[in-house]
Amino acid sequence: MASKNDLLKFVEQNDVKFIRLQFADIFGNMKNIAITDQQLERALEEGVMFDASAIAGFSEVEQSDMLLLPDPDTFQLMPWRPQHGKVARFICDIKNYDGSQFPGDPRYILKRSEAKAKQLGYTFNIGPECEFFLFHTDAEGRPTNKTHDAAGYCDLAPSDLGENCRREICMVLEDMGFEIEASHHENAAGQHEIDFKYSDVMTAADRIMTFKMVVKIVAQRNGLHATFMPKPIYNSYGSGMHINMSLSQNGKNLFNAGENSMDISEVAKMFGAGILQHAKGITAVANPLVNSYKRFVPGFEAPVHIAWSHMNRSLLMRIPAPKGEATRIELRSPDPSCNPYLTLALLLEAGLDGLQKNLVIPAPVDINTYNLAPDREKELGIQRLPSNLLFALEEMKKDPYIKDVLGEHIFTKYISAKEAEWASYNSIVHSWEIDRYLSAY
Numbered sequence: 181m182a183s184k185n186d187l188l189k190f191v192e193q194n195d196v197k198f199i200r201l202q203f204a205d206i207f208g209n210m211k212n213i214a215i216t217d218q219q220l221e222r223a224l225e226e227g228v229m230f231d232a233s234a235i236a237g238f239s240e241v242e243q244s245d246m247l248l249l250p251d252p253d254t255f256q257l258m259p260w261r262p263q264h265g266k267v268a269r270f271i272c273d274i275k276n277y278d279g280s281q282f283p284g285d286p287r288y289i290l291k292r293s294e295a296k297a298k299q300l301g302y303t304f305n306i307g308p309e310c311e312f313f314l315f316h317t318d319a320e321g322r323p324t325n326k327t328h329d330a331a332g333y334c335d336l337a338p339s340d341l342g343e344n345c346r347r348e349i350c351m352v353l354e355d356m357g358f359e360i361e362a363s364h365h366e367n368a369a370g371q372h373e374i375d376f377k378y379s380d381v382m383t384a385a386d387r388i389m390t391f392k393m394v395v396k397i398v399a400q401r402n403g404l405h406a407t408f409m410p411k412p413i414y415n416s417y418g419s420g421m422h423i424n425m426s427l428s429q430n431g432k433n434l435f436n437a438g439e440n441s442m443d444i445s446e447v448a449k450m451f452g453a454g455i456l457q458h459a460k461g462i463t464a465v466a467n468p469l470v471n472s473y474k475r476f477v478p479g480f481e482a483p484v485h486i487a488w489s490h491m492n493r494s495l496l497m498r499i500p501a502p503k504g505e506a507t508r509i510e511l512r513s514p515d516p517s518c519n520p521y522l523t524l525a526l527l528l529e530a531g532l533d534g535l536q537k538n539l540v541i542p543a544p545v546d547i548n549t550y551n552l553a554p555d556r557e558k559e560l561g562i563q564r565l566p567s568n569l570l571f572a573l574e575e576m577k578k579d580p581y582i583k584d585v586l587g588e589h590i591f592t593k594y595i596s597a598k599e600a601e602w603a604s605y606n607s608i609v610h611s612w613e614i615d616r617y618l619s620a621y
């Protein structure tokens with residue numbers, strides 16, 4: 181961990197003038213307050229006050245003063261900013277003004293779950309695969325959903341603005357300490373994926389936040405609009421954020437079933453069983469938007485059914501081919517619009533619940549379930565993920581463990597905000613209805 185004095189010295193010697201104090205609201209949107217280098221020492225010692233009543237889902241007006249406490253481990257220069265009078269950032273923890281814990285801080289929720297794992301000697305390792313679209317902006321600079329290329333999976337595009345933009349994103353991320361493992365064009369036109377190396381869960385959650393910020397900023401500098409909206413184009417691939425996970429103890433991967441094994445360990449199976457068991461309840465957090473559910477349709481590598489397999493990309497959970505230390509479980513439902521802190525806290529505790537209860541994982545399903553007839557689905561006992569946000573919120577309320585993990589504050593505020601979002605969507609007359617009904621009735 182960087183000490184206060186080291187940080188102050190670095191800021192002075194490197195001509196850092198502005199410091200952004202970043203934090204996430206309960207929906208996973210990044211917010212920030214800027215301070216100057218002169219205020220840094222006090223910020224590190226005492227925190228910086230902000231008005232939380234203006235942040236959706238945070239607080240009521242009567243107790244609006246809160247403190248941002250910069251986490252020294254998250255200090256980074258923002259490499260795209262001017263080199264004279266540089267800009268740096270911290271990700272912050274949030275406390276009430278009296279110094280007590282603010283229960284609406286999503287980072288705190290993940291810390292609390294992580295502490296439970298640490299007490300058992302476990303490290304939760306996360307490798308996210310974050311997909312996004314690059315779109316043109318219109319003459320006024322507003323985002324459109326017109327793609328700038330016609331490429332497909334892993335295509336090269338010689339005159340592709342997207343390829344340059346993707347390369348620049350990777351370079352900025354590397355400057356910010358990311359180890360980029362792969363980046364490629366995805367299935368849909370204008371769709372991209374950049375994978376960075378797995379890490380402990382808190383680092384991964386912070387990196388997902390940083391990743392989304394960098395992608396958007398670099399895209400804008402290239403005259404493009406980057407979006408993490410899960411399904412921006414009907415009848416094409418949506419953007420997911422597959423979560424690769426494993427548990428390690430004393431540096432050993434506990435999901436590894438041993439040399440030459442093509443399987444995963446018993447620990448991995450119990451952990452996976454826990455996630456399958458809570459899959460419905462987690463969905464409203466891992467897939468938070470009305471639009472998230474437009475991704476859960478057959479044919480586009482997104483899951484529809486709650487089942488697992490060793491290779492099948494149509495299911496919720498897959499065991500990727502690499503074994504040994506790379507043994508992992510891949511959850512394919514989350515999308516990049518989710519709050520990574522809350523989603524990862526729920527996944528960790530669902531897995532721990534599976535371990536604690538010695539849950540037995542159902543048999544793997546090695547068929548493509550996209551074409552499964554309903555009666556066959558029943559026969560196999562395969563259930564579906566909630567098919568819209570309203571159903572997902574119902575499932576979230578039914579599973580008591582969700583509230584235990586998120587705490588009363590976030591659970592309540594999240595659900596009421598999302599129910600309002602659904603009600604708003606549900607009351608709008610959409611163009612689909614006009615097309616379908618206006619002349620027919």
Ligand code: ADP
Nearest residue numbers: 305307308375376377378424425426505506508
């Ligand atoms: P896919 O085959 O699904 O496209 P990728 O190769 O795009 O997968 O991404 C794999 C991700 O899994 C990377 O982020 C990688 O760092 C991560 N990963 C590798 N080993 C582990 C592990 N033991 N635990 C968690 N994540 C891992």
Ligand code: MG
Nearest residue numbers: 309373375422
């Ligand atoms: Mg991938």
Ligand code: MG
Nearest residue numbers: 309362364375
């Ligand atoms: Mg890959």
Ligand code: MG
Nearest residue numbers: 309311366373
């Ligand atoms: Mg992908």
Ligand code: MG
Nearest residue numbers: 309422423510
């Ligand atoms: Mg994947």
